[in-house]
Amino acid sequence: MMGCFSSSETNAFCDCTALLQQVSIPPSVTELGDGAFSGCSNLTDVQFAHKGALQVIGNYAFCNCLALQQVSIPPSVTELGDGAFRGCSNLTDVQFAHEGALQVVGNDAFCNCTALQQLSIPPSVTKLGHAFMGCRNLAEVILLGEGFLDLDHLSGEAALNKTKINEMFGPGLSAFSDCRLTTIKIELSQRVARLPIECRRSVEGEIPDMQRLELTQDGNIFASYAVIRRLLGSMNVQDTNNQTAASLHRLLRLISFHELKESSILTELAIWKSRIDQATTPVQPKERSEYRVLIPDPAKCLIMEYCGFTGFLEPTIEGD
Known part of the structure; x- marks a missing residue:
């Protein structure tokens, strides 16, 4: 796609199954219309302009793009519409900009993306709807930043801001219904990264002795919470014996x-x-x-x- 238009029409390229395999969204586009590329089953590659003006990816814009395996949402996007990538069953990698503007991920936005196993959600997101319903292989969700911690109550399970989690994911983690979600992690690397290298090494040297905290080879630090499944299918985040809270307090x-x-x-x-x-x-x-x-x-x-x-x-x- 080339040119200087600002938005695409509804169903503009819907069901272009034969020829359309790659698409590049120019920086002038501010909105992709509903169903813009819906049903393009041979579409394998979508390139968004990193410094473009795109703000809205419309409802069902890439629904049932069965060959799509990876998508990187640009930092300018504020809203993903309902069903935006619904049914993209080979989608294994969804990347959100850490410091992007994304706030709303619509209902069923990634519904039935059955190849998706891990997901990182940026701190700007305030609402997920039932975005990942039916992603039955999604086992781990990473929340980027400290916004999901209650830093005034780090001595017990209250360390996890469950009110904010319920507001964002819905009661019983309904955003992840029918997923095999087992772990929610909170990324804690930014403050450590700002320390001088000697101090950073001192802190990192203590992490292996802290339960439920993980230090990766690239220097990222994660606090882990188990996801407990209830009888009726809803889920709950749990800090067994406040182990994560105690480690967070120490860290x-x-x-x-x-x-x-x-x-x-x-x-x-x-x-x-x-x-x-x-x-x-x-x-x-x-x-x-x-x-x-x-x-x-x-x-x-x-x-x-x-x-x-x-x-x-x-x-x-x-x-x-």
């Missing part, structure tokens, strides 16, 4: 300690340099140590509060 405490330490060091260096710069006479190298000051505990508490983890590090501040 975030370590991260906070290193954040506080690094913030204190940088602040001390800045104050030290400022005092030297403001001296009335040039400070000789051997005299510079006299201008150094330590960050007082009240200031450390403010830094800790800024980091968002007041209450984690009192023993550290008090010297225990």
Whole structure:
């Protein structure tokens, strides 16, 4: 597809089963109409412009594209319509932009995509409807970012923000009805990645001893929650004996300690340099140590509060 049009008509290429095998959506397109490529059973490759203007993929836009195996939703898309990729039975890889604009994934958007086994959902998504109903081989869902944790209640099962999960996935995880979902993971890598490499290695070295936490070879950190299936088919996320919550508390405490330490060091260096710069006479190298000051505990508490983890590090501040 070439050109500078802004949207496609409803059913524009519906049932083009013989010739259409590849399609490239130009950056000028803002909306794909309902059923735009529905029934294109030989379509194997869909390329979206990464920096394009596409915002909406319409209802059933790629429904029953049986040969489609991979799709990467561009970061500009805010909404996937109902049944957008319904019945794409060979679809094994769905990629959402981590920092994209996607908010709504419509009902049945990936219904009966039976080859799909794993899925990562970005933090921008607020509603899934019954999006993955019938994906019977989907066993693992990864939630990107800390938004699904209740950082004020990390001491028990309340660490998992079940209210937000139910709002997004529906009661009983209805978004995944008829899936063999066994695990929901929460990705926790971003804050660790911002630490200096020595601090990061120190934190990562502790993770193997933390139950229900996983460190992958590429440095990603995941907290795992088991999915329990009930008698009537609904599902529930469970933290057995609060193992995940306890490990999360320990991990975030370590991260906070290193954040506080690094913030204190940088602040001390800045104050030290400022005092030297403001001296009335040039400070000789051997005299510079006299201008150094330590960050007082009240200031450390403010830094800790800024980091968002007041209450984690009192023993550290008090010297225990």
